[in-house]
Amino acid sequence: MKLTPIDYASLIIYFAFVMGIGWMVRRRIKTSEDFLTSKHSVPVWITSLAFIAANLGAQEMIGMCASGAKYGIMTAQFYWLGAVPAMLFVGLFMMPFYYGSRARSVPEYLKLRFDEKTRCLNAITFAIMTVFSSGISMYALGLLFELVLGWSFTSSVLLSAAIVLVYTFLGGLTSAIYNEVVQFFLIILGFAPLSILAVSKAGGWKGISAHLQPVMTHTWRYVGHASENPMGVEPFGLIVGLGFVLSFGYWCTNFLVVQRALAAETMAGSRQTPIFAAFPKILMPFVVILPGIAAVALMSTASGYTIPLKHGGGYDYDQVLTTLMAKFYPNGTLGIGLTALMASFMSGMAGNVTAFNTVFTYDLYQSYIRRNAPDKHYLWVGRITTIAGVILSIGCAYLATYFNNIMDFLQLVFAFVNAPLFATFLLGMFWKRSTGHGAFWGLLTGLVAGGMTLGLTVAENKGGWIANLHQFPSSMAQNFWIAIISWSTCFVVTYVVSMATTPKPESELHNLVYGVTDLPHEGGAPWYKRPGPLAVIVIVVLVIFNVLFW
Amino acid sequence: MNDLRRPTGILFAVLGLILVLYGLIHPGARAELDSGVNVNLWTGLTMLVFGGCLLWLSFRAKS
Numbered sequence: 001m002k003l004t005p006i007d008y009a010s011l012i013i014y015f016a017f018v019m020g021i022g023w024m025v026r027r028r029i030k031t032s033e034d035f036l037t038s039k040h041s042v043p044v045w046i047t048s049l050a051f052i053a054a055n056l057g058a059q060e061m062i063g064m065c066a067s068g069a070k071y072g073i074m075t076a077q078f079y080w081l082g083a084v085p086a087m088l089f090v091g092l093f094m095m096p097f098y099y100g101s102r103a104r105s106v107p108e109y110l111k112l113r114f115d116e117k118t119r120c121l122n123a124i125t126f127a128i129m130t131v132f133s134s135g136i137s138m139y140a141l142g143l144l145f146e147l148v149l150g151w152s153f154t155s156s157v158l159l160s161a162a163i164v165l166v167y168t169f170l171g172g173l174t175s176a177i178y179n180e181v182v183q184f185f186l187i188i189l190g191f192a193p194l195s196i197l198a199v200s201k202a203g204g205w206k207g208i209s210a211h212l213q214p215v216m217t218h219t220w221r222y223v224g225h226a227s228e229n230p231m232g233v234e235p236f237g238l239i240v241g242l243g244f245v246l247s248f249g250y251w252c253t254n255f256l257v258v259q260r261a262l263a264a265e266t267m268a269g270s271r272q273t274p275i276f277a278a279f280p281k282i283l284m285p286f287v288v289i290l291p292g293i294a295a296v297a298l299m300s301t302a303s304g305y306t307i308p309l310k311h312g313g314g315y316d317y318d319q320v321l322t323t324l325m326a327k328f329y330p331n332g333t334l335g336i337g338l339t340a341l342m343a344s345f346m347s348g349m350a351g352n353v354t355a356f357n358t359v360f361t362y363d364l365y366q367s368y369i370r371r372n373a374p375d376k377h378y379l380w381v382g383r384i385t386t387i388a389g390v391i392l393s394i395g396c397a398y399l400a401t402y403f404n405n406i407m408d409f410l411q412l413v414f415a416f417v418n419a420p421l422f423a424t425f426l427l428g429m430f431w432k433r434s435t436g437h438g439a440f441w442g443l444l445t446g447l448v449a450g451g452m453t454l455g456l457t458v459a460e461n462k463g464g465w466i467a468n469l470h471q472f473p474s475s476m477a478q479n480f481w482i483a484i485i486s487w488s489t490c491f492v493v494t495y496v497v498s499m500a501t502t503p504k505p506e507s508e509l510h511n512l513v514y515g516v517t518d519l520p521h522e523g524g525a526p527w528y529k530r531p532g533p534l535a536v537i538v539i540v541v542l543v544i545f546n547v548l549f550w
Numbered sequence: 551m552n553d554l555r556r557p558t559g560i561l562f563a564v565l566g567l568i569l570v571l572y573g574l575i576h577p578g579a580r581a582e583l584d585s586g587v588n589v590n591l592w593t594g595l596t597m598l599v600f601g602g603c604l605l606w607l608s609f610r611a612k613s
Contacts, residue, residue, distance in 0.1 A: 327583045330580050330590055332576075
């Protein structure tokens with residue numbers, strides 16, 4: 001792929017723009033809360049788009065396109081079975097407690113609802129996870145740019161990290177959220193033409209279906225048996241593991257996304273955020289997965305497109321997205337495509353950095369290192385942590401060179417951290433009897449159980465470093481089952497320990513738990529602003545897509 | 551900065567305009583897998599219209 005000045009022009013204009021947003025927002029930053037939480041000041045259309053953009057990191061775009069080529073339209077399960085229902089759930093049922101508790105972060109909610117040690121455990125695991133996620137994202141980007149453009153790994157990693165640092169340092173969360181909206185639009189406008197061009201070249205959906213095995217063009221038909229579908233998963237693992245534990249764990253408890261909804265101006269806005277976001281989320285498979293499927297179809301026609309091979313043999317699916325761009329985009333649009341890729345990378349990284357600095361400053365520094373300092377001090381710590389987060393991410397990017405399949409590794413991380421946490425939140429928010437000791441031991445044993453499952457089972461030569469008790473048909477099946485076991489362990493242990501310990505008195509649980517919280521009534525608002533009717537529409541659309549691509 | 555639509559609109563209008571002009575000046579600029587479409591022109595126009603819409607919304611809200 002050869003870039004010309006016109007391509008560099010879009011990249012440079014975009015870089016200048018994101019830093020400009022940071023510069024314009026910086027005057028708003030007076031307190032640590034302005035910097036770290038945006039202090040409930042962001043309009044709901046902006047928080048909604050930021051809610052999905054923060055998740056649309058480079059590894060998501062590259063990984064979803066790769067999975068499209070590898071598994072076909074079944075990859076859309078990540079959206080239609082996984083993300084969207086979970087987004088509806090957090091908006092409908094969980095935001096009243098998150099927003100109502102006035103907690104500044106997810107770990108802080110755990111402190112208010114349970115106790116100090118539960119917060120501490122969650123804050124530490126979350127901080128580690130965000131740094132790793134952003135490092136992996138950076139690694140994916142650096143590697144691709146090295147492969148496709150011949151840019152050096154180090155310089156593309158450092159340049160993109162420096163730009164993210166500038167705008168998050170200047171404008172904090174508000175700047176990150178504002179830029180995420182721009183990044184979202186760029187991702188759509190930069191990738192949609194690729195999907196249109198690749199699919200029409202492959203002869204539309206009809207042509208694709210004619211050229212590929214039927215497993216590639218059906219979401220549900222081949223789920224019945226693990227050996228029949230390319231993901232190697234069976235219905236229970238898929239529906240419970242992905243559709244329930246992993247997706248709900250991610251979208252309902254990951255502070256990275258919850259933080260965006262908490263930045264909304266009102267309770268109603270915070271509930272609308274994930275539900276509004278569900279609408280574009282349903283359509284994302286057509287932008288990110290479809291090009292991958294078209295790529296495989298193009299290979300079986302005499303189009304001249306082939307997926308590059310890996311060194312050790314086999315297709316290098318992670319290169320599908322960029323090689324498609326190189327084949328379909330003329331100079332000019334190519335620059336926009338690369339800018340979109342850069343934008344997706346930055347949205348993912350800034351999302352991680354802004355979540356990391358909040359959790360570190362409030363949940364670790366303010367809680368354990370220096371408690372009653374003036375706010376100016378915490379603002380300063382927040383800014384320093386932003387720099388530290390970026391530097392740590394760069395370190396992780398170099399570490400990540402040891403792992404080859406980015407998507408699988410990320411799933412693995414989520415299986416550990418967020419799967420048990422969702423059990424903690426379900427019990428914490430909807431069962432007043434659950435106690436701090438229960439939550440802490442549940443979370444800890446859930447994490448350990450996940451780790452043990454990985455250590456005792458093998459899939460695609462991964463895991464099994466303790467013993468090989470069970471062989472999974474695929475890494476994905478293994479990940480789903482780790483999540484299920486981790487969640488179940490947390491659920492059971494939390495329940496048992498809670499029954500044996502004393503719960504908090506109800507007077508301390510107001511606005512934290514179902515049953516002792518005044519739920520928001522939005523009966524007076526028009527239907528298109530009420531979470532319930534909107535969620536019903538989302539579900540109807542979801543069912544239609546599942547039937548169409550059955 | 552009160553209205554994000556304005557700077558965002560400007561960004562997309564500028565990027566779109568550059569692409570449209572480039573597409574008009576070099577109508578023959580094609581990728582390897584050519585579909586017979588001037589991709590730059592159409593992508594540019596889409597971005598320009600999108601940017602224009604954001605600007606229109608932003609100015610309408612002001613007045």
